[in-house]
Amino acid sequence: GAGVSQSPSNKVTEKGKDVELRCDPISGHTALYWYRQSLGQGLEFLIYFQGNSAPDKSGLPSDRFSAERTGGSVSTLTIQRTQQEDSAVYLCASSFYTGVSGEQYFGPGTRLTVT
Amino acid sequence: GENVEQHPSTLSVQEGDSAVIKCTYSDSASNYFPWYKQELGKGPQLIIDIRSNVGEKKDQRIAVTLNKTAKHFSLHITETQPEDSAVYFCAAGSGSARQLTFGSGTQLTVLP
Numbered sequence: 001g002a003g004v005s006q007s008p009s010n011k012v013t014e015k016g017k018d019v020e021l022r023c024d025p026i027s028g029h030t031a032l033y034w035y036r037q038s039l040g041q042g043l044e045f046l047i048y049f050q051g052n053s054a055p056d057k058s059g060l061p062s063d064r065f066s067a068e069r070t071g072g073s074v075s076t077l078t079i080q081r082t083q084q085e086d087s088a089v090y091l092c093a094s095s096f097y098t099g100v101s102g103e104q105y106f107g108p109g110t111r112l113t114v115t
Numbered sequence: 116g117e118n119v120e121q122h123p124s125t126l127s128v129q130e131g132d133s134a135v136i137k138c139t140y141s142d143s144a145s146n147y148f149p150w151y152k153q154e155l156g157k158g159p160q161l162i163i164d165i166r167s168n169v170g171e172k173k174d175q176r177i178a179v180t181l182n183k184t185a186k187h188f189s190l191h192i193t194e195t196q197p198e199d200s201a202v203y204f205c206a207a208g209s210g211s212a213r214q215l216t217f218g219s220g221t222q223l224t225v226l227p
Binding site: 004040 | 121149151156157158159160161164204206214215216217218219220
């Protein structure tokens with residue numbers, strides 16, 4: 001079946017602009033996660049959704065970052081007033097089970113470059 | 116919070132040899148330990164995982180071992196092939212955490 005999809009695959013934006021990144025999880029997966037991966041680094045947790053609610057927003061690096069999920073499916077990650085340090089690959093994952101005991105399946109990521 | 120350390124950061128092996136990657140974790144409440152393989156330009160792919168109620172799990176050429184007392188776990192790849200070349204990440208998490216904490220990754224290169 002279809003895996004996790006993300007769009008766009010690449011995004012180049014000017015410093016100060018807002019960007020929206022989209023994630024389509026695997027159908028039926030209730031949990032959705034956003035991670036950030038800087039060049040040559042591990043994955044940094046940003047936020048997770050259980051259904052449409054986000055119980056844990058602790059990983060969002062600043063108030064310029066926000067995320068929403070509608071209909072228990074698609075999620076968007078919005079970065080306002082982008083800065084050069086926001087340049088990274090943003091990865092989305094989904095899982096069927098609540099909690100971390102469910103395997104997380106990742107999308108291909110969105111590579112964001114802020115110039 | 117949880118902290119996961121992964122070693123080595125780079126590993127080169129000859130085709131056919133074994134490769135071992137090790138991780139340590141800090142939170143004794145962690146009970147789920149997946150390993151991901153990430154190829155260039157792609158998202159991480161789950162290759163094997165282990166839960167804290169077992170000490171070892173094997174899937175063909177890949178095995179993972181867990182030592183809860185010492186808080187470390189390892190990935191073992193036998194009979195390596197060039198297509199095993201990728202970045203491998205370990206992670207740790209628990210039912211209460213809701214998110215995985217990842218290690219910093221190991222770039223594995225299998226030389227033909």
